Amino acid sequence: MENNFYPFVNLPLPYELNAMEPFIDEKTMYLHHDKHLQTYIDNLNKVLTENPGLQALSLEQLIANIPRLPKAVQKPVRNNAGGVYNHRFYFEGLANPSETEPSGKLQQAICAGFGNMEKFYGALKSAGLSVFGSGYAWLVAVRGRLQIVQTANQNCPLEQSMFPILAVDVWEHAYYLKHFNVRAAYLDDWRQVVNWKKAEERYNEYLKGKGFRF
Ligand code: MN3
Numbered sequence: 056m057e058n059n060f061y062p063f064v065n066l067p068l069p070y071e072l073n074a075m076e077p078f079i080d081e082k083t084m085y086l087h088h089d090k091h092l093q094t095y096i097d098n099l100n101k102v103l104t105e106n107p108g109l110q111a112l113s114l115e116q117l118i119a120n121i122p123r124l125p126k127a128v129q130k131p132v133r134n135n136a137g138g139v140y141n142h143r144f145y146f147e148g149l150a151n152p153s154e155t156e157p158s159g160k161l162q163q164a165i166c167a168g169f170g171n172m173e174k175f176y177g178a179l180k181s182a183g184l185s186v187f188g189s190g191y192a193w194l195v196a197v198r199g200r201l202q203i204v205q206t207a208n209q210n211c212p213l214e215q216s217m218f219p220i221l222a223v224d225v226w227e228h229a230y231y232l233k234h235f236n237v238r239a240a241y242l243d244d245w246r247q248v249v250n251w252k253k254a255e256e257r258y259n260e261y262l263k264g265k266g267f268r269f
Contacts, residue, residue, distance in 0.1 A: 059113045059114050059115070060110070060111075060112075060113055060114070061099075061100065061103040061109075061110040062100050062103075063096045063099055063100055063114070063139060064096065065088070065089070065092055065093050065096050066143070068084070068088055068146055069146075069147065070149075070150075070151075072084045072085050072088070074149075074151050075149055075151050075248050076151075078151065078244035078245065078247045078248045079149070079229075079230075079233070079241075079244065079245070079248060080232060080233045082232055083228075083229065083230065083231075083232045083233055086228065086232075087142075087224075087228060087229060088142075088146060091142070091228055092138070092139070092142040092143075092146075094138075095134075095135050095138030095139045095142065095209070096139055098131070098134075098135040098138075099132075099135035099136055099138070099139050102128060102131045102132060102135060106125075106128055109124070109128070109132075114136055114139060114140055115140070115213055117132055117136040118132070118133075118136050118137060118140060118211050118213045118214050119213050119214065119216070121133055121214050122214075133209065133210060133211075133214070134208065134209050135209070136211075137208075137209035137210055137211040137214075138209040140211050140213070141191060141206075141209055141211055141222060141224070142224070144219060144222050145191070145222050145223070145224045145229075147250065147253055148221055148222055148249065148250050148253055148254065149245075149248045149249070149250055150248060150249070150250035150251075150252065150253070151247070151248045153247065153248050153249050153250060153251060154251040154252060155251075156172055156251065157251040157254060157255055158251075158255070159255055160255075160258060160259065160262065161220070161251075161254060161255045161258040161259075164201050164258065165194075165201060168200060168201040168202075169201075176246060178203050179192055179194065179203055179221075179223070179242075180239070180242045180243075180246075182203045182204070182205050183205075183223050183225045183238065183242045184225075184238055184239060184242065185205070186205050186207070186225050187207075188207065188208075189207070189208055189225070189226040189227070190205055190206050190207040190208060190210070190225060190226070191205065191206050191222050191223060191224055191225060192204075192205050192222070192223050192225060193205070193206065193212055193217075193219055193220075193221065193222050193223075194219075194220045194221040194222075194254070195212045195217040195218055195219050195220060196217070196218040196220055196258065196261045197216070197217045197218065201220070202217070204217065218257075218261045219257065220254050220257045220258050220261070221249065221254045221257075223242065223245050225238060225241075225242075229241065
């Protein structure tokens, strides 16, 4: 990831704001990236400006080391470093048109772990639907296996030494303008724009042992 150290900037999306139409609308993408993510970037920079001893840590290192940080900064780092990492991860994980399914080793691992792609998607959708309040559903790799997990708020799987492969943001700001209160419809539309190439790259990094080089 570029711009992995303080000061953080809001990197432009690798596609146009309307690129995920008709599945995720342009206005949502604009507010989500240019406003919501920007706020996490600004707040993270503020925390780090006030705590210069943490400025040498990468974004991933900040999150992975939360339990070892001074108590007073744990929550602001969890919320804001998590908010930056999770949003960048989510946006990078979108593509339109997308490959409709993964291929290669990731597909094999998903089928081995969940039965088939439909069962996998069903489990991921259930995880996304059952996040109470705001959070994310993730496909992660942990101890050599794939798992579906949920995180609340801007908590990040890196804090628990899980390696993220794919994420869906289920905060209402990710879908409310288009899908209103119907999170299930958003999850079905999100499925149409999953960047499986990116997910495969992540999984291959994990398999090569590059996952936790930080
Ligand atoms: Mn969000």
